Amino acid sequence: MPQFDELLAESHRRGIRVIMDLVINHTSDEHPWFVESRSSKDNPKRDYYIWRPGKNGLEPNNWESIFGGSAWQLDEATGEYYMHLFSVKQPDLNWENADVRRELYDMINWWLDKGIDGFRVDAITHVKKIKSLPDLPNQDRKRYVPSWDGHRNREGLLDYLRELKAETFAKYDIMTVGEANGVELTQAEDFVGEAAGVFNMIFQFEHMTIDQGPGGKWNLRPDWKLSELKEILSRWQTGHEGRGWNALFLENHDVPRSVSRFGNDRDYHAASAKMLATCYMLMQGMPYIYQGQEIGMTNVRFDSLEQYRDVEIMNWFREGAAAGLSKSELLEPVYAQGRDNARTPMQWNGGKHAGFSQAEPWIEVNPNYVDINVERQLQDPHSILQYYKKLIRLRASELAAIYGSYELLLPEDERVYAYLRTLGEEKLLVLCSFCEHIAAICLPEEVAKSRSLLLLGNVKPAERITEDDALGGSLALQPYEARVYKLV
Known part of the structure; x- marks a missing residue:
């Protein structure tokens, strides 16, 4: 605790706020x-x-x-x-018991009294279960049935969350973001509304299942379409406007690395990592950057089943092997969707264990740490890390990037994600190519006739920042190119 107290004090002295993970759906079985x-x-x-x-x-x-x-x-x-909705070592707490809730609230307030600045609230939509805990319909005659309907976002959940807020969060000047799997856009006012919302923001995961088939995360769907991603993200952008604040993310500890998932980590590693950052960080809401995303850390491809550590992967290996799947059939979905892709140690430098620790880490470092690491990218003015810094400065300097309304352009285009952010007379145009080929696009007339200043780009940016008489109706984007224009 003295180390934590020092961390908190020194962070605050530097103007950094400290947000803690709050896990109150379950405890350890060793608690x-x-x-x-x-x-x-x-x-x-x-x-x-x-x-x-x-x-x-x-x-x-x-x-x-x-x-x-x-x-x-x-x-x-x-x-x-x-x-245990999660691991066998994570028994679920009984939120029906008022004594449990009181003890949790006391614990939360103890941390808030210490001076922390908020919480990311884990798995919070699972705390309310159907009271009778009935068997769920099993038309496919499975041994066990996916139980989302029994415990995710059930009736009565908001009663618990309003009590939680009243007894804890509402008494402090803090920020809260709920991991809110299953929350629908129609519930925005209840969850993130400024007046009555129980959190400041929520993580919704609709876009995180776009590359998964009907069989779930291990059932890969490589033929997902960009137009589908646009529809999901745009619906939350416009649906939250004036009602709540989006939590923007492409990575966290439970999902694969974005450059391997939505970009091209082989032939266009830097370009696609920068493009993805541009695409989501300039939308309306609060951008979250997961550790290693800012240097383009990639998925890992371990050769052996024994090299993996995640309990979800272990269960997949056990059940898949029992079903007769081969080693390659077990590993290929893990290469694409496994949580250990986001859990290999942070790649600080090209030294032992990527500079993460002098001790042996719990899981092996991604072998590409020699090429992809913080130390190397700090020395390269055109690195992914330096681009993230430019992008953050741009976002901080342009009010339209924070408060502007969102308008999707070219909704049916399967190669380019284009949108406008508008605040009064200020307009930002964001163009992001998800394509491995040159993508020619035709902009709407009212955009094309605007005078423009290229604020940021990921392809030869120093040579491309110019002010034009007019943007023009036709543009050709290089593979995974991103451009941010200010329209005047």
Whole structure:
């Protein structure tokens, strides 16, 4: 704790605010509460978690864990099952118990009294379950059924969240962002509305499933279309306008690296990483940059199953092997979608363990750390890292990039994502090519006739910043090119 206190004080002295992760859907199975809870059926902490007897010699219901397998684990000592929507080592707390909620609120306020500046609230839409915990429909006769409908964004959730806010967040000048899987755009006022919203922002994940087939994340869908991504992001952009604030992201600890997923990490690594940054960071909302994204860290392709660490991947390997899948059939989806893609150590330099630690890290470093690292990119004025800095400065200097309305252009174009940000007379035009070939586009007439100043570009930017008499109707973008124009 003295180290944390020093971190907080020195961060604040530098004008940096510290946001902590808040996990209140579950605890570790090694937490003192759970140790007590599982010690006997009549322990005072028994009802802090969700315990049920088995049914017909099986689990209490047919719910599947988010990581695969049953959402229930048998405790041999007491003969009952506890619920774990995530890992077997993460038993779910029983939010129906008012004592649980009170203890959580006391813990939250302890941290806020210490002076932290807010929370990213983990898995918060899962805390309310269907009270009777019924079996879910199982038309496909699966052993376990994906259980989203049983515990995600259920009726009564907002009652809990309003109480949470009133007892904690509302008493402090802080920022909150909820990991809100399953929240619909129609619920914007309740979740992020300025007057009554329970959080300042939420992470919604609709765009994070665009490359997944009907079988889920391990069922790859390489033929996703750019127009689909535009539709999803634009719907949240326009739907939140005047009602709430978007949380903008392409990466986090649960999803693959964006340059490997939406760009080209082989032939156009730097260009596509810069383009993706341009595309999402100039939309309306708060951009989040995940560690390593700012240097273009890529997905990792380990050769051995034993090199992976993520519990979700481990479950996939076990269940896939039991179903008769080959090693390549197990690894290929992991190369594309596995969470360990985002969990290899941060690549600081070309030294041992990429400069992350002198000790052996929990997982191997991505072998490309020699070429992709912070130290190297700090020395290169045209690196991805230097481009992120320029992009952040641009966003901070142009009010239209923060407060301007959003308008999608060329919605059907499958090569170029184009949009306008408008604030009064100020207009920014953002053009981003998702294509490996030259992409010729025709801009709408009212945009084409505007005089323009190229503020930023990722292709020979120093040579391309000019002021034109008019932008012109036809433009040709290089592969993965990004341009940001100020229209005057």
